Every structure is written in C-alpha cells, then in structure tokens.
Amino acid sequence: MSPQTVYDVLVMLAGYHEARASRYAELAKTSCDPRADLLLEHLVGLESQSARVIRAELNDLSRDQSTYLPSGPPISPSATHANDCACDSDPSFRSALTCALASDRCVEEWLDRIENSSSAATIAELAKRLRDFETTKSREISKFTRED
Numbered sequence: 001m002s003p004q005t006v007y008d009v010l011v012m013l014a015g016y017h018e019a020r021a022s023r024y025a026e027l028a029k030t031s032c033d034p035r036a037d038l039l040l041e042h043l044v045g046l047e048s049q050s051a052r053v054i055r056a057e058l059n060d061l062s063r064d065q066s067t068y069l070p071s072g073p074p075i076s077p078s079a080t081h082a083n084d085c086a087c088d089s090d091p092s093f094r095s096a097l098t099c100a101l102a103s104d105r106c107v108e109e110w111l112d113r114i115e116n117s118s119s120a121a122t123i124a125e126l127a128k129r130l131r132d133f134e135t136t137k138s139r140e141i142s143k144f145t146r147e148d
Helices: 006-030 034-059 093-101 105-115 121-145
Strands: none
Touching: 006 034, 006 105, 006 121, 034 093, 034 121, 093 121, 105 121
C-alpha cells in the first residue's frame, strides 16, 4: 500500500497504533508474569494515547484538502511491528520489553513522508509533534528497564 496524502499516512499510523494496543491487550490477558502484565498494560495505554493523538490530528485535517505526498516505495502495513510482534502468547517481562523497544522503521518512514511532503510549516510541525510524542513514549518504556 502506498499512501498518497498526509491524511492517508495518518490513517495508517492510527491503525498501526490501534493494532499494537490490541496486541498488547491480548498478551496482557494471557501473561503469567506480573511484571510483564504491568508493562503490557502500560503499553496498551501508550499505544491507545498515540492513536487518540493521531485521530485528533485527523479531525483537524480535511481528506480533500490534504497535502499530496511525493512518490516513493510502497509501504506495506504487514511489515510493521504490530503485525510481527516478537512476544509469544505468554510473554516474560524481558520478551515484552524487547517487543516494545523493537525498532519501528515504518513509523519513521511514515513520519519522513509527512515531513518531506510539503514546505508548509504546519505539515512540518505535524511531523515534529508526532516524532516528539514517539520520543516521549520511548522514554516511558525505557523506565521499565531500570532496576531500582
């Protein structure tokens, strides 16, 4: 699938985060590791918040007036981490953390597409806000790596 507009990319990103939240919720139901349960519940919240942030951006953007993207290679939703989670059906804390910290190259690629789609400051600011939010999420997840 190759998104044609910024709106299309935002729809893909929202779906991506919703899929991750669903996957983490499924894993939390089957996990027998209390630490993994806590982490997975936190991840459900973070991914749900990401989806809400992106949906809010979508509400401010008309599909008909959305900026067109420069052509580029197709982006396959099946290549995303949400569909290829490394966690098994009963994840340990370490495997859940590894799953959460896995590189999400597609998210970066999608944000690059938005950022490079226009010289308009509003579009560049949108990409920056979404990147900043991803950084905040990464910091939240990394707090689980500390052993106090």
